[in-house]
Amino acid sequence: MKMVTVIDGHEFEFHIQQNHQELRIEYDGNQVMADCVPLSNGSFSVLLNGKSYLIKLYANDGSVEVTVGQQKQIIQIKDETRLLLEKYGFKSRELNHVGEIHVPIPGLLTHIFVKPGDKVEKGEKLAILEAMKMENEISAPVAGMVKKCHISEGTAVDKGELIMELDI
């Protein structure tokens, strides 16, 4: 089976074969010796050609946030079906979700600075969430236009709730 991962614009192609217990991974035409053992929910010890890595994974809407040591990056994983769909011009599923602004931690939404129809730049302040005795800024992950606000100012919110949607 062919798998492609995309990190920071770089594509890595892997070929994976599984015969019963044995797992064979090929990268760049070379056989890779990989041994991956979970340590806890979301953390793994990976031995790769003898090198030891501690890896944390956090799956998020079709992409995976990966931490190796103390450094982090977002990985997109594409299997053969996905690669085929993309080849024929279908948009990646997660792109449709990028404009959704969710509550990162439970708290009180004290301010909303934008209204539907407003154009926002990447990084622009959208709202203030008060939690852990602090005012936390929620900023736009991408440039776009505010499509809809789902929550009004002064509302107590739970983690994961949809605050607003941006058209990108």
Added chain:
Amino acid sequence: MLKKILVANRGEIAVRIIRSCQEMGIETVAVFSDADRTALHVLKADEAYHIGPSPSAQSYLNVPRILEVISISGADAVHPGYGFLSENTGFSNAVISAGITWIGPPPDVITTMGDKMAARTLAVQVGAPIVPGTTEPIEELAEAESVAEKIGYPILIKAAGGGGGKGMRIVHDPEGLPSAIERARSEAGKAFSDSRIYMEKYLEEPHHVEMQVFADQHGNVVCFGERECSVQRRYQKIIEETPSPFIDETLRKSLQKTALEITHACQYQGAGTIEFLVDKHKNFYFLEMNTRLQVEHPVTEMVNGIDLVKEQIRVANGDTLSVEQKDISPTGHAIECRIYAEDGFHKFTPSVGTINRLDIPGGLGVRFDDGVHAGQVITPYYDPLLGKLITWGRDRDEALIRMVRALSEFHICGIETTIPFCLEFIRHHSFSTGQYCTHTLEEIFDDVIAGMTLQDTDKQIAGSIAAILQQQKTVKTVQAPASTPSNWLTTGRKENLR
């Protein structure tokens, strides 16, 4: 001697205090809210009592209930830690009236030094330099304009009744003054129910340097040297070290002399910290006094080989300080990184969740003052400090490389922490060469974030493989170790077969 101390706090500082008590043979009483039933301080203390619902206003700030627990538990002393009730004179007075020992300075000293205006006035009386500005609150705009003209722009507007950056505004020119005063007043009024503000000169490349002082009830006062606390986000410290790479011996002596004079003048007792601002020309100014143990006290302990909590308990008990000024001579270098449940990638947004794995660094010269354990749920109710990592080395280079090593082996899974940020920050040349001030974090923030991003190809491949294998669910599961059969079990089973 004190027999049982109630620790009116939670998290790492409660654990830290409990440890010193245990070494002194003193029993400990923990208090906890709904959210903290299984928190580390509850597990470590000899006794623990529930004091209310999770919000701190109803639990850790619930004075009547804490006084009740003091009485129920039979504690003969109270240690407030830092934050919460540590600078609350209503609480300290109530404790003292109940005939219980208060481990902290007398309430009237807390009142005087807790009011920034009163503290500045006292500092001026002993001849300590203060940042040019007003000693009285600003009432009229016209007055503000003339003061600003006199001390020169840029100026800083600050709240009289608080800290933490609330009500603070930098003003670069006369045009910006009226609106800045308006906003500072409203912010200060909301945050501290005190809208008084004062103005001072805004310093160039300022350093935040503080001196650890200690006084007993017999008039002995000592100074344990400085702490450099210029690495701050949102005006809150995150990395501290001692000695300061910026301070020379002459300046150190002046700071110490001033700190001791202020401590004497306010008739201080117990552990205190005198905070100074030092500008790039090495002019220093008294900022404020903190009438409690500071979060960053461990760096002072590491280079002085002293336990400041034990010293606080001795002083509260009426004993003399265990050291004299002539005996104090710091050895080596110590650095502290505060480990917060905050996401360094996203402007230090608090992170909540369950800690499902905790690999604490160890080895020579590494200390972790922990406040959490694996399995603990981090809630949004309290300060997100998980613990403090401190390293000691014979010199700054050794303490620094040891901190890099310790942070690299420190893994907390399940929540975001400031570990990656601290690691990249201390590796940045600004910190590693000791050339930093309170503006540095903001200036190098983008460099630090870039360093926190996974760029090494081998590591990207390792990460990819882990992600693919997890997605394919082909990852081997950890097998429980085969247990050695117990003779009791075997015999029991055999017996059951008969």
